[in-house]
Amino acid sequence: MVTVLDYGAGNVRSVVNAIRSLGRDVRFVERPEDILQAERLVFPGVGAFGEMMRVLRHRGYVEPLVAYLNADRPFLGICLGLQALFQGSEEAPGEDGLGFLPGIVRRFRVDLAVPHIGWNGFRARKPSGLFHGLEGNERVYFVHSYYVDPEDPSVVLAVTDYSVAFVSAVQQGRVAAVQFHPEKSGPVGLKILENFLDGKAAPVLPPVVEPKTEPAKRIIACLDVRANDQGDLVVTKGDRYDVREQGHVRNLGKPVDLARRYYEEGADEITFLNITGFRDFPLKDLPMLEVLRRTSEKVFVPLTIGGGIRDYTDKDGTRYGALQVASEYFRSGADKVSIGSDAVAIVEEVLKAGGPTGRSAIEEISRVYGSQAVVVSIDPRRVYAASPGAVPHPVIETDTPGPNGERFCWYQCTVKGGREGRDVDAVTLARVCEDLGAGEILLNCIDRDGTNLGFDLELIRAVREAVTIPVIASSGAGCADHFLEVFTKTRAEAALAAGIFHRREVGIGEVKAFLHGKVPVRWIAP
Structure with a gap:
């Protein structure tokens, strides 16, 4: 039996469907005591850090969650479920996290697009049963604007490159969490979920195929x-x-x-x-x-x-x-x-x-x-203009002239199909x-x-x-x-x-x- 902590935000159905596709039954946390009674707890978080923590506190989930984590029981956090383990986030100043791991959640300050959306790789930093059967060159799906910055480097399980190298997975004992979404990462993600559900204990370190990862188009x-x-x-x-x-x-x-x-x-x-x-x-x-x-x-x-x-x-x-x-x-x-x-x-x-x-x-x-x-x-649709000042909109100089030889155009937004x-x-x-x-x-x-x-x-x-x-x-x-x-x-x-x-x-x-x-x-x- 797998217990899923659904705090009411985002697409939890996909996590449940992924777990069920692997032949496991799922129950939901409905009361605080359900957390401590869980055999394996999955915490999929989607949305905003502050909203998540406010809901967890309102429902009385924080204290049993911390107790479950401190007892070193099987736990998998996903996305915000990873970020919640830390002390706080730049996304919600003044809002405390669970504080299970020392460190802060920081916003990307890079020259690439933010949020970081799409498929990227990861480099394992220590052996883990989560990586059983992987080759080291797999890509998984990320969608986030913030990343965790742990104070203790020993908890870092994997890192990913997005202009900077950020921590994409952590593990301490039987508590693990990933920034990516295994339920949205195709067969690779299902394999990682299966490893967690099966309790793979054999420490496996996939080979590092390339020195850096890069986001895929x-x-x-x-x-x-x-x-x-x-x-x-x-x-x-x-x-x-x-x-x-x-x-x-x-x-x-x-x-x-x-x-x-x-x-x-x-x-x-x-x-x-x-x-x-x-x-x-x-x-x-x-x-x-x-x-x-x-x-x-x-x-x-x-x-x-x-x-x-x-x-x-x-x-x-x-x-x-x-x-x-x-x-x-x-x-x-x-x-x-x-x-x-x-x-x-x-x-x-x-x-x-x-x-x-x-x-x-x-x-x-x-x-x-x-x-x-x-x-x-x-x-939008293209509208040609005789000169840059002919319309009150940003124009571009185009390589495809208009019907009357116009060298400039702007893109008019449309509605109703x-x-x-x-x-x-x-x-x-x-x-x-x-x-x-x-x-x-x-x-x-x-x-x-x-x-x-x-x-x-x-x-x-x-x-x-x-x-x-x-x-x-x-x-x-x-x-x-x-x-x-x-x-x-x-x-x-x-x-x-x-x-x-x-x-x-x-x-x-x-x-x-x-x-x-x-x-x-x-x-x-x-």
Whole structure:
């Protein structure tokens, strides 16, 4: 029996599904005494340090947790479950941690994108049963802005490089904790979980294959999901956002089946974009919740969901806040939520008010779940200008002249699936959303959508140079070389594609094989 401490934030379902996939039963901590009665305790933490510690104290979990740890009983902390072991965090000054290990949690101050999101390696610093069966060159999934800085070097189990070398795992006796997410790290992560659950005691030190680790460029499969004319949920794909063909919604497959296929082919993440939003459904009946639940049972890489993450009132008159909607998605298996058209409205309000309100969906969700849980999806289109001063927006000098020979352009944000343009540009939107707490930008391009002409490199460069958070390039991929081009000619951390994967024009494995040795990728052997 495995006991999971669920303090009410983030995607715990994936941890539970991963444990159950290994043939173990799971029980949840419901009362403080359940902690001391646990045979093996897993503490998956997602979100913000201060919010986590306040909930733990409110529920009376701190004292039994410390007692359990001091008794040297089997414990595995994940992400915030690692950070909670220490005395405090720069994320929440004045908020005490569990204090089991001396040291502090510090924020990354590096020249790379923060949060650190994606697949990276680790170098073992001492033998551990957790590493049983590993070869030393594996990559695991990270998503965090803070890292632990222990005072006692003897507790350091592994380190990872992200401009600086940071501690990515600790162990003291039978108490272990990792900064990465084994439940989102595919077969490697499941192996680490299995080692913990089996109580592997044999101290194993995997060989150090390379002197440093490096983050991999991510290949993301995107599934646009909507109801077809018969009311069934299908994966579709548009050409410049038009998803109909001969009057009917294109049906490219079932969302759960396609997600499983892409996971097995080596996708680093799966993104579901709920392009109709299902705004007429009560939250508890949202069809996408069931898609997430079923997908998370078999797919052990990060899942992002977009569409309908907003305040709304359903047809029965019940009002739901954006934070409540996001919470239901997280509880159903999502790791991140994506906010699209509503982000434009939020930024327009911020610009009009002269500053943040503190009440937007971006601010509320990031405050509770952390910035890494909030993706802003931007749908811009290119608008040409005769000169830099011709429009009140940031412009770039383009290598692709306009219809009248214009050498300058700006990128107008759109809403409602690209059907309506707004008077705000993509660069400004990205900057403001980062200030509000977004942790990642998904950058689409209406002009390139469905064209197979390659990513809009000028757009991606302009936005990536304007922000310090990761950027996912989207729209236009038609071949493996387009992925190499976006990774070598821009600073994008990830690239997303849909139609070419759905139609099997280019496979995820084919893309990774082409990139292997040219840019760092999580290599999946054929």
